[in-house]
Every structure is written in C-alpha cells, then in structure tokens.
Amino acid sequence: xxxxxxxxxxxxxxxxxxxxxxxxxxxxxxxxxxxxxxxxxxxxxxxxxxxxxxxxxxxxxxxxxxxxxxxxxxxxxxxxxxxxxxxxxxxxxxxxxxxxxxxxxxxxxxxxxxxxxxxxxxxxxxxxxxxxxxxxxxxxxxxxxxxxxxxxxxxxxxxxxxxxxxxxxxxxxxxxxxxxxxxxxxxxxxxxxxxxxxxxxxxxxxxxxxxxxxxxxxxxxxxxxxxxxxxxxxxxxxxxxxxxxxxxxxxxxxxxxxxxxxxxxxxxxxxxxxxxxxxxxxxxxxxxxxxxxxxxxxxxxxxxxxxxxxxxxxxxxxxxxxxxxxxxxxxxxxxxxxxxxxxxxxxxxxxxxxxxxxxxxxxxxxxxxxxxxxxxxxxxxxxxxxxxxxxxxxxxxxx
Numbered sequence: 212x213x214x215x216x217x218x219x220x221x222x223x224x225x226x227x228x229x230x231x232x233x234x235x236x237x238x239x240x241x242x243x244x245x246x247x248x249x250x251x252x253x254x255x256x257x258x259x260x261x262x263x264x265x266x267x268x269x270x271x272x273x274x275x276x277x278x279x280x281x282x283x284x285x286x287x288x289x290x291x292x293x294x295x296x297x298x299x300x301x302x303x304x305x306x307x308x309x310x311x312x313x314x315x316x317x318x319x320x321x322x323x324x325x326x327x328x329x330x331x332x333x334x335x336x337x338x339x340x341x342x343x344x345x346x347x348x349x350x351x352x353x354x355x356x357x358x359x360x361x362x363x364x365x366x367x368x369x370x371x372x373x374x375x376x377x378x379x380x381x382x383x384x385x386x387x388x389x390x391x392x393x394x395x396x397x398x399x400x401x402x403x404x405x406x407x408x409x410x411x412x413x414x415x416x417x418x419x420x421x422x423x424x425x426x427x428x429x430x431x432x433x434x435x436x437x438x439x440x441x442x443x444x445x446x447x448x449x450x451x452x453x454x455x456x457x458x459x460x461x462x463x464x465x466x467x468x469x470x471x472x473x474x475x476x477x478x479x480x481x482x483x484x485x486x487x488x489x490x491x492x493x494x495x496x497x498x499x500x501x502x503x504x505x506x507x508x509x510x511x512x513x514x515x516x517x518x519x520x521x522x523x524x525x526x527x528x529x530x531x532x533x534x535x536x537x538x539x540x541x542x543x544x545x546x547x548x549x550x551x552x553x554x555x556x557x558x559x560x561x562x563x564x565x566x567x568x569x570x571x572x573x574x575x576x577x578x579x580x581x582x583x584x585x586x587x588x589x590x591x592x593x594x595x596x597x598x599x600x601x602x603x604x605x606x607x608x609x610x
Contacts, residue, residue, distance in 0.1 A: 219244040222380065222389045222407060225372035226396035230384075230403075233268050239371030244378035245279070251384065252286060255374065262297075267383075269304070280315070293328070372396070386420070393424075397431070404438065409445065412436075421457060430455070439474070451487055 234252040245261030252268025269286035280297040287304035294308045298315040306324035349358040393407035409426035421438030427445040439457035447461040451469035458474035
C-alpha cells in the first residue's frame with residue numbers, strides 16, 4: 212500500500228477472507244478508516260483503527276493493535292505484540308497485551324488490563340508522524356543505513372494484502388455500505404448485502420447477499436451470489452461458471468454462456484452473450500508440513516481413501532433352531548440306527564418314554580410283586596373249586 216493522501220479510498224477484501232458467525236477473519240492486516248462502524252469482531256495480523264471507530268465484537272491481533280481516539284470496542288482486545296490506545300478509548304471487556312502498552316488519557320477498560328512489557332501512559336503518536344520523526348532523527352544522527360532499512364521494510368511486499376475499510380463505512384451481517392469502489396478477492400465468504408460505488412468480485416467466492424452499485428459490477432468465475440445484482444447506470448459482467456440466484460438489473464449486460472442466472476434479466480441497453488475460457492489458477496500451497504505430506508500421499512494413490520469405513524455389525528443374539536424332543540419314527544426305519552441316534556443324544560436331554568414302552572412296562576411290572584401273588588392265588592382257588600365239583604357229581608349219581 213503506497214503512502215498516498217487518502218490510502219483508504221476503496222473497500223478492499225483480500226483473498227481468503229471469511230466472515231464467520233461473529234468475526235471477520237483474515238490472514239493479513241485490518242485497517243479501518245475513521246468514523247466507521249464494524250458490527251462484528253476482527254481477527255488479523257495487525258489491527259489499525261482511526262478516530263471514532265466502533266467494533267461490535269472482540270479484536271484479536273497476532274501483531275500490533277492501534278486504536279485512535281474515541282474508539283469503542285464491545286468485547287475483549289487480545290494483542291500478540293504491542294498495543295497503542297488513544298485518548299478516551301472505551302473497551303467493555305478485558306485488554307490483554309503480550310508486549311508493551313502505550314495508553315492515553317481517560318481510557319476506560321471495564322474488566323481491567325494486563326501487559327507483559329512496559330506500560331506507558333501517554334497519548335500515542337500517529338503512525339505517519341512517528342515514521343517521519345523517526346526517519347528525520349536517523350538522518351540527523353548520520354544513520355543512513357538504518358534509515359534505508361526502515362524505508363525498504365515499509366516498501367517490501369507483504370505476504371497477504373490487508374483488509375481496507377474506508378472512512379464512514381458501515382459493515383455488518385446485514386449490509387456492507389461504503390461510498391467508494393469495492394474489490395473482493397478470490398476464495399472469500401461474506402454475509403450481507405454490499406453497497407458501493409462500483410463492485411468487482413473475484414473467483415470462487417460466496418456472497419450471501421445482493422450486490423448494488425452505481426457503476427459497473429463484475430462477477431468472477433465460479434462465484435456464487437445468493438441475491439440480486441443491480442446497477443443504476445453501469446455494466447454487469449458475469450464470468451463463466453458464475454451463478455446468480457436472483458435477478459439482474461443493469462444498463463448493459465455481458466453474460467457468458469456458461470454462467471447461470473436463476474431470476475429475471477433486465478437490461479435497458481445492450482445484452483451480449485459471450486464465451487470465454489476460464490484461466491487455470493494455481494492451487495494454494497498447503498500451510499503445514501503435515502498437509503504437504505498428506506497431499507503427496509494422495510497424489511501417489513490413484514484411488515481415494517475413504518475417511519469412514521463401514522463395518523458390518525455383529526448381532527449380539529444368534530438364533531438357534533430348536534431340536535424336537537419327540538421324533539416320529541417312520542415305518543421301515545432300522546432299529547440299529549435308532550439306537551445309534553439314542554446313544555449320541557445329549558445326556559442332559561430328558562427322555563420322554565413312548566406309549567408302547569409305558570404299556571409294556573406296566574405289563575412287566577404286573578408279573579411280579581403283590582399283584583402277581585393275588586393272581587396266582589385266584590388261579591389256585593379256581594382249580595380247587597373245579598376239582599370238588601367233579602368229585603361230588605359221581606356220588607350224586609350213585610345215590
């Protein structure tokens with residue numbers, strides 16, 4: 212970012228910026244112009260806010276955090292390095308600083324603060340003035356090499372572009388309202404309607420809201436807009452693979468034949484259907500060594516490895532078919548087979564006797580014992596009676 216008279220002359224959302232449930236998350240710096248309102252928290256490398264900026268959530272800065280006069284933070288402020296708070300800054304939560312703390316007069320921190328470095332109560336000098344004074348002192352002392360190193364450090368290219376929110380902007384989950392042009396990068400995910408002077412949206416970006424501008428609107432390849440795209444007097448350009456889940460209203464329209472518009476299209480001027488090839492973009496390199504190792508293993512393997520493997524459940528109860536206690540023996544069955552089957556039966560299995568066996572057992576039991584003795588006595592008595600009658604019959608004949 213060059214040191215111009217008005218560096219915050221547009222809204223810039225760099226690549227990979229994501230708006231989560233309560234925070235705006237980016238890998239680079241966050242710079243907010245004066246008298247702006249950001250109704251959610253901010254997470255980034257360095258966070259810099261101008262005068263009278265209001266934050267509706269927490270501020271988490273991996274590097275430095277600088278809040279100018281009359282700033283208001285509705286949450287906590289967590290700083291990984293140094294913090295600079297101007298006059299009459301109000302923090303509803305807690306201030307945690309890992310480095311030094313420069314704090315101005317009448318600063319209100321409701322839940323206290325903690326700093327691991329030096330704590331200096333003074334009004335912090337503006338950044339531009341501090342750089343100018345520091346360079347002038349180095350030149351006066353003849354430290355030209357140190358001054359050149361500072362200039363080179365300021366001019367070196369950053370790894371990530373910063374988020375730039377212009378002066379008097381209002382950013383929330385419902386709408387992003389700025390009076391300047393707006394540029395949204397690739398692989399972003401934003402919530403809310405975007406209102407700007409002109410709009411440019413990159414590739415592979417998701418915006419859950421509508422786009423409205425006074426000038427031109429450009430939608431990049433493979434971008435999803437869940438809302439309407441409207442411009443008063445400009446041209447709407449929709450790249451191949453883009454999807455608009457709403458209506459398009461404009462002066463002129465340039466629509467690619469591979470783009471999709473689900474709603475009505477209203478163009479007061481010219482409407483042109485074009486065909487363009489999507490340039491291939493290099494994929495983002497993995498952030499960690501583990502991610503690189505996993506990517507190399509995936510390239511070596513032709514078939515993808517499923518994350519979840521289905522395992523068939525083993526039933527806790529197994530059904531066992533019951534064996535009949537009484538078996539019917541068909542006629543003609545070999546008795547030896549029956550005996551062999553009987554010998555192999557389980558000794559614990561109860562044996563139920565057959566009806567014939569019960570009858571045979573009863574007859575065998577009746578041959579002996581008391582019943583047998585009574586039967587023998589009856590037979591003897593019968594035979595004796597028969598002999599007496601035979602003897603009496605001849606005597607009666609003789610008479």
